[in-house]
Amino acid sequence: MALFGVGLIGSAVRLALKREGRLEEQWMPLSWTDHDLQRAQLGSVERRMGEWAESRRARRLSFVWSAGQAGFSATADDTAQELRAFESILRMVGRIRRSHAEAAIDVSLVSSAGGLYEGQRRISPGAVPACCRPYGKLKLAQEELLRECTAATATRVFRPTTVYGRIRPGQRRGLIANLVLNGTRHCVTRMIGRTSALRDFVWADDVGSRISKMLLDGVPAVGHTTEILASGRPASIHEVQRLVERIVGHKVFVCFDPRLPNDADITVSPRSLPPGWRATALQVGVQQVYRDWLAGGRGSPSDSQPPQPHVGLGHAG
Amino acid sequence: MRSISPNTPLDTGSTVGSAPLKICVSTVTPVYQGEAYLRTLVEELATLRAEWADSRLPLDLIEAIFVDDGSRDRSAEVLRALEREHDWITVVTLAKNFGQHPATIAGILHTAGDWVVTLDEDLQHRPKYILSLLTHAVENGLDVVYAQPQEAVHKSLFRDASSRAYKGALAWLTRNPHIREFNSYRLVRGDVARAAGSVSVHDTYFDMVLSGFTSRMDALPLPLHDERQASGGRTGYSPLSLLSHARRLLISSQVNYLRIGSSIGLLTMLFGLGLGTFKLIQQLVAPETIGERGWTSLFVAITFFGGLAALLIGVLFEYMSTVLLQVQGKPTFYVIDRSKDELLREKLAERAGS
Numbered sequence: 001m002a003l004f005g006v007g008l009i010g011s012a013v014r015l016a017l018k019r020e021g022r023l024e025e026q027w028m029p030l031s032w033t034d035h036d037l038q039r040a041q042l043g044s045v046e047r048r049m050g051e052w053a054e055s056r057r058a059r060r061l062s063f064v065w066s067a068g069q070a071g072f073s074a075t076a077d078d079t080a081q082e083l084r085a086f087e088s089i090l091r092m093v094g095r096i097r098r099s100h101a102e103a104a105i106d107v108s109l110v111s112s113a114g115g116l117y118e119g120q121r122r123i124s125p126g127a128v129p130a131c132c133r134p135y136g137k138l139k140l141a142q143e144e145l146l147r148e149c150t151a152a153t154a155t156r157v158f159r160p161t162t163v164y165g166r167i168r169p170g171q172r173r174g175l176i177a178n179l180v181l182n183g184t185r186h187c188v189t190r191m192i193g194r195t196s197a198l199r200d201f202v203w204a205d206d207v208g209s210r211i212s213k214m215l216l217d218g219v220p221a222v223g224h225t226t227e228i229l230a231s232g233r234p235a236s237i238h239e240v241q242r243l244v245e246r247i248v249g250h251k252v253f254v255c256f257d258p259r260l261p262n263d264a265d266i267t268v269s270p271r272s273l274p275p276g277w278r279a280t281a282l283q284v285g286v287q288q289v290y291r292d293w294l295a296g297g298r299g300s301p302s303d304s305q306p307p308q309p310h311v312g313l314g315h316a317g
Numbered sequence: 318m319r320s321i322s323p324n325t326p327l328d329t330g331s332t333v334g335s336a337p338l339k340i341c342v343s344t345v346t347p348v349y350q351g352e353a354y355l356r357t358l359v360e361e362l363a364t365l366r367a368e369w370a371d372s373r374l375p376l377d378l379i380e381a382i383f384v385d386d387g388s389r390d391r392s393a394e395v396l397r398a399l400e401r402e403h404d405w406i407t408v409v410t411l412a413k414n415f416g417q418h419p420a421t422i423a424g425i426l427h428t429a430g431d432w433v434v435t436l437d438e439d440l441q442h443r444p445k446y447i448l449s450l451l452t453h454a455v456e457n458g459l460d461v462v463y464a465q466p467q468e469a470v471h472k473s474l475f476r477d478a479s480s481r482a483y484k485g486a487l488a489w490l491t492r493n494p495h496i497r498e499f500n501s502y503r504l505v506r507g508d509v510a511r512a513a514g515s516v517s518v519h520d521t522y523f524d525m526v527l528s529g530f531t532s533r534m535d536a537l538p539l540p541l542h543d544e545r546q547a548s549g550g551r552t553g554y555s556p557l558s559l560l561s562h563a564r565r566l567l568i569s570s571q572v573n574y575l576r577i578g579s580s581i582g583l584l585t586m587l588f589g590l591g592l593g594t595f596k597l598i599q600q601l602v603a604p605e606t607i608g609e610r611g612w613t614s615l616f617v618a619i620t621f622f623g624g625l626a627a628l629l630i631g632v633l634f635e636y637m638s639t640v641l642l643q644v645q646g647k648p649t650f651y652v653i654d655r656s657k658d659e660l661l662r663e664k665l666a667e668r669a670g671s
Contacts, residue, residue: 121341121429122379124404194652196508198429234429236508239515242646267429269380271404 001215002045004030004089005067007172008165009110012208013066013215020216032069032085039088046092053100061103062215063093063152065142066110071172072135079138086142090149097151106154106218108211109146111139113159113200113228119264121198123228125272132264147224154220158211161230161268164285165204166292175237176201179244180289183252191256193263195238200230200268203285210277231279232270243283247290339377340661342447343430343507347384347420351438352391355383358436359399359406361444366405374664376451381406383438384424387414392438417501418523418565425505425514431657433510435503442502446539450504452665453537455658460509461527464502465536476559483563490577496566498536499524506531508653516646522562522569529647569645579631586624593617 001017003010014025028044031037049061065086070078086109093107115136116129131137146155164176173181175191182189207229219225245252273279280288344362348355359381366378383400385393385408396408409427411420421435432451436442442464450462481497488496505513505527513526528534596613599606607613 194654196512196654198511233427235426236511236515238512239426242515265429269404270407 001062001064002049003064003066005065005110007066007068008163008174008204009160009207009211010064010066011168011171012165012204013064013211014208016205016208016212017215020212032081038085042088042092046096049096050099053096053103060153060218061096061100061105062108063089063106064108064110064211064215065089068110070135070138072115072133074133074135074138076134079134083138083141083145087145090145090151093149094151104153104218104221105151106156106215107146107149107152108156108158108215109142110207110211111143111157111159112136113161113230113268114266115139116159117266119266121234121265121267122269123267123272124269127272143226154218154222155224156214156220157224157226158207159226159228160207161200161202161228161266163204163207164201164289166289176240176244176286176289179241179252179254180248180286180293183244183248183250184290184293186250186253188253188255191237191254193237195241195256196236197263198234198236198265198267199240200233200266201235201240201282201285202230203280203288205288206278206280210274227274227277228268228272229277229279230268230273231282232268232273233279233282234265234267235282240282240286243286244290247283247286338657338660339375340432340657341377341379341430341507342432342434342451343379343428344381344444344447345384345421345424345428345433345435346381346438347386347417347424347435348392348396348438349386349388349414349417349420350390350392351388352395354438354440355392355395355399358438358440358444359403363403365444365447372668374448374668375660376448379405379430380428382424382427383408384420385410386416386420387411416561418517418521419519421501421523422514422517422521425510428507428511431507433505433507435501435505437501441541446502447504449539450537451661453535454504454506455661455665457535458655458658459533459535460506460531460653460655461534462504463498463500463534463536464539464541465498465500466541467538468540484566487566493525493528495524495528495532495534498534499566500536502539502541506653506655509651512648512651513646516648518644518646520565520568521645522566525566525569526646529645530651531653576631576635578634579628582624582627582629582631584624585620586628589617589620589622589624593621 003014006014018025028041028048030041030045053061067085068082070082074082090107093105096103097105112135113123115133116131116139117123117127118130118132118136120127120130129136129140131140143157146152146157149155162174164174167173167177167181175189178189181187210227210229213219241252241254346358362378362381369376369378381403383396383406385396393410400406400408407427409423411423415423425433425435432454434447434450436444446464450464453459454462484497484499488494503524509527509530513523513530517523517526592613596607596617
């Protein structure tokens with residue numbers, strides 16, 4: 001298994017796999033900016049995956065793309081670079097397929113419901129993406145590339161909504177992490193958009209567990225699936241702010257930045273959630289963020305991971 | 318595999334052009350012992366939903382949230398069946414019976430509509446009047462519209478009269494005239510409803526919290542009847558639960574009435590001081606006019622120190638009220654966007670003109 005990107009979701013996937021107790025891993029650097037170096041580094045990844053395929057230790061070769069430097073406010077240039085990187089991965093998968101025709105290969109993409117459905121409420125199973133910004137268009141393009149990837153036996157697209165997770169040094173932080181962190185430090189959090197904006201917050205560990213379960217179970221064995229990973233319960237920014245205040249025990253200071261509009265509602269109908277999926281309640285998740293931060297924010301020793309960007313190669317068996 | 322060059326515009330053609338702007342409405346219904354009425358209620362909501370879809374009004378009934386508040390009859394089974402039949406219905410199941418206001422708040426916190434309508438499950442509140450509430454709201458720039466019964470709702474003179482008297486007394490004590498209008502059939506602007514819901518605590522009277530976010534409230538007379546009593550059933554509320562309701566309204570209220578105690582204390586203290594001063598002058602100037610000895614000084618001491626004690630307790634209550642208001646979630650300020658009302662106002666005017 002090759003896990004590209006160990007940010008909020010990637011590290012949750014990795015931790016979920018480690019909790020299964022069957023993961024051996026090694027880290028390999030991967031450059032975003034130096035294309036020649038990136039090509040060489042991908043070559044190393046390709047060789048390693050090829051070795052596993054030949055040794056028949058791996059029942060299946062899995063590739064997970066949870067990488068991304070481009071955020072919600074990324075420009076078209078930022079997203080173009082990321083799309084190129086994803087294309088390189090798929091080309092690598094194609095080469096592995098050609099040299100190991102009998103190998104079962106699956107590719108999973110962590111997409112974004114927020115980017116695809118920005119401005120839509122009660123997103124139903126049949127909802128059509130309507131991307132409003134380059135980030136959403138990037139995700140849609142990545143999904144299309146994946147669907148057209150004939151080298152993979154099975155492909156999966158995961159569309160999480162607004163993901164929140166533990167506070168980790170060096171990792172990008174979302175609204176909830178910032179509110180908890182700044183709340184404990186009595187610092188001001190800058191809010192972009194309006195406080196009545198609705199989001200569907202989903203706990204990163206839930207996303208990681210879902211992805212790892214499907215990887216380990218090999219579901220689907222053949223074909224394509226797309227899943228929206230959300231809680232099905234909208235929450236306003238105002239509600240989140242009050243919740244954090246109750247949890248940290250005092251007022252949380254905020255200021256509003258009207259320059260960058262990010263106030264479209266994004267909510268998901270409970271019917272859009274995949275079977276067997278159970279989302280952690282927002283109150284519980286935010287409590288986890290807070291308690292983990294109070295405990296030093298280090299988590300368990302097994303949480304240690306190298307700085308970004310890296311590819312995690314693991315063997316689960 | 319299709320190759321996309323770095324210069325390829327990231328417009329895959331799969332995006333959808335912007336859909337016409339719609340004003341989304343959510344309904345919230347707390348359910349307790351309502352199995353006999355739920356199907357009819359859902360049918361009426363479905364009819365309204367279809368009417369709006371066919372009309373030229375920019376309205377969409379996007380969801381109906383039913384909150385199972387620890388029902389002991391077959392309401393839960395009926396709700397599950399209805400949820401399977403209609404994809405716009407969501408059922409929220411509470412762990413136990415929490416009460417109407419907590420259940421309403423739970424439902425509101427699951428909504429995504431621009432407007433939220435709360436209505437009871439026993440057909441006392443007919444969905445066909447939702448458009449009337451909306452019209453009244455947008456035409457008058459309101460954030461909350463309560464349905465006001467045109468005649469006695471419960472056919473129980475005692476219940477209706479005592480409810481009116483109690484709310485009237487509280488409205489006078491708290492200087493909040495909207496208390497008289499409070500009704501569980503209400504239309505609330507979505508942002509305001511969810512903001513109020515998010516600050517509510519376990520003993521909150523929801524409408525009092527709403528009052529903290531907006532003063533743009535009004536009532537609209539509508540024909541409301543207690544179908545449950547009319548069909549020979551018992552009202553959904555026992556006398557004990559009604560008293561609990563009344564208690565919750567009192568303790569969620571603004572604390573102006575607490576100042577009455579400190580005002581009385583101050584006046585009493587000043588009276589005692591004034592009387593004492595008068596008697597002292599009388600003693601110095603015309604002692605022969607004083608009758609009984611000792612009684613006056615005792616009276617002055619009691620009024621002065623009693624008044625002082627009442628005043629100090631009142632001051633203590635003032636500090637407590639600051640904490641209470643914070644616990645109740647009264648906001649320092651709340652920013653609102655009413656711009657979408659213009660769209661509905663225009664369409665309603667067109668409809669009225671045609």
